Amino acid sequence: MADSTSRGQMAHYGGAAAELQIAQDYERRGHVVACRRWRGAGGEIDLIVRDGGEVVFVEVKKSHTRDAAAERLGRRQMARIYASALDFLESEPMGQLTPMRFDVALVDASGAFEIIENAFGHG
16 A cells, blocks of 8 residues: 555656646746646646747646657547636636647656647647
8 A cells, every 4th residue: 555655646746847847848938837737627737828818728748758648648638628728718808719729748757858739729
């Protein structure tokens, strides 16, 4: 039991570190991080950033390789992220007409990452 608990804690901290790393990358590129771990109707969105007038919903996936991280994002999770994004947009002045995109950040065990912009689109 202690092993599974410690593995779970390590995964949690590793995921949080990956999210921080990705948030810092967006900030370095001039984006504004609006929210971290925002919870909406469909579940949690790891990062919500602003790129000018566009809202960017970012899912961060961490695993031993970037390919393995990519495999951890399925259709059901994308649908939940999309539902939460629509919930978030209710508070935006333009509502669901707000320009938006969905990015996925893939992080490997060494901390190397790749950000795929507009990874699963919307609508």
